[in-house]
Amino acid sequence: MWRFAHLSDPHLASDRDGVWNNRFLCTMMPEVMACLRRDLALLRPDFILATGDIASTQTRAAMLEAQEMMDSLGFPYYPMGGNHDFVLEDSRKWFLEAFAKHLPAPQTYYSFCHKNLRFIALDAWWLWQDGTVSKVSEASVAKGLEKTLAGARWVVPPEQLTWLDSELAKQTDVPTAIAVHYPAVPIPQRLHRPAFKNGGCLQNGDLLVEILHRHKQVKAIFSGHVHINFIEDINGIVQVVTGALPEYPVEYRDVQVFDDRMEVYTLGLSDTAFAKQSLIAGKEWTKGDPQDRRKTIQF
Ligand SMILES: [Fe+2]
Numbered sequence: 001m002w003r004f005a006h007l008s009d010p011h012l013a014s015d016r017d018g019v020w021n022n023r024f025l026c027t028m029m030p031e032v033m034a035c036l037r038r039d040l041a042l043l044r045p046d047f048i049l050a051t052g053d054i055a056s057t058q059t060r061a062a063m064l065e066a067q068e069m070m071d072s073l074g075f076p077y078y079p080m081g082g083n084h085d086f087v088l089e090d091s092r093k094w095f096l097e098a099f100a101k102h103l104p105a106p107q108t109y110y111s112f113c114h115k116n117l118r119f120i121a122l123d124a125w126w127l128w129q130d131g132t133v134s135k136v137s138e139a140s141v142a143k144g145l146e147k148t149l150a151g152a153r154w155v156v157p158p159e160q161l162t163w164l165d166s167e168l169a170k171q172t173d174v175p176t177a178i179a180v181h182y183p184a185v186p187i188p189q190r191l192h193r194p195a196f197k198n199g200g201c202l203q204n205g206d207l208l209v210e211i212l213h214r215h216k217q218v219k220a221i222f223s224g225h226v227h228i229n230f231i232e233d234i235n236g237i238v239q240v241v242t243g244a245l246p247e248y249p250v251e252y253r254d255v256q257v258f259d260d261r262m263e264v265y266t267l268g269l270s271d272t273a274f275a276k277q278s279l280i281a282g283k284e285w286t287k288g289d290p291q292d293r294r295k296t297i298q299f
């Protein structure tokens with residue numbers, strides 16, 4: 001057995017606190033990362049999969065600061081961009097400046113194999129109101145990004161879907177996991193609450209899933225973005241969505257990989273004060289139901 005850790009939405013290098021569904025506390029992240037470093041040192045994952053919203057503010061300095069904090073965890077990691085990372089014309093340049101040394105190639109979407117598992121990480125683009133698919137956000141959406149996702153939509157661009165399809169056709173005998181910031185499917189109805197904040201999912205998630213279903217070796221999709229834990233089986237492909245580190249329940253996934261399966265466990269930090277500080281009474285549901293917290297994925 002070997003293991004990797006899946007964490008999402010650390011929103012590093014930000015002095016902003018606010019409220020999403022629970023208190024969203026970016027200012028506690030230096031202490032959260034220090035605690036996570038100690039906890040991971042005991043868990044000893046082979047690497048960390050970090051599914052986007054790595055840096056919360058859109059500057060080169062923030063991206064480099066986020067990289068230092070990710071480096072401080074002390075394990076190899078595979079980062080990808082989210083809607084907070086990839087907003088401006090220069091965002092991907094800054095991302096690669098910071099993280100290229102951690103990637104198999106200096107690209108924002110990439111594939112790699114680790115032992116008996118293959119990963120393909122995607123970089124979703126913005127879908128504008130007028131239907132344009134762009135690397136950058138519309139100015140009106142970018143302006144409000146710290147407070148609202150109104151008008152924000154994302155798709156995996158067509159050229160990446162073509163690349164994905166051909167990558168999957170190249171190597172059919174190795175169990176494969178996809179990693180992308182935005183979930184391919186919506187938050188399941190069972191986790192909906194009145195007036196809850198819903199970050200949404202990929203606008204072309206159905207098309208992505210249709211392509212993935214053509215390749216029987218694809219077993220899972222790892223995502224973040226919605227700041228809620230959920231796990232949904234999409235006809236044999238398991239969507240694992242992990243909450244945000246600055247927000248209750250302040251958890252990550254311990255994924256144990258065996259010859260014939262992956263086992264997904266959900267872990268909180270050893271210091272439970274961060275989760276308590278973020279929780280708004282009555283909003284414990286963002287940690288998911290039991291089925292959103294533990295799953296066996298057969299190869
Ligand atoms: Fe996001």
Ligand SMILES: [Fe+2]
Pocket residue numbers: 009011053082225226227244
């Ligand atoms: Fe996020």
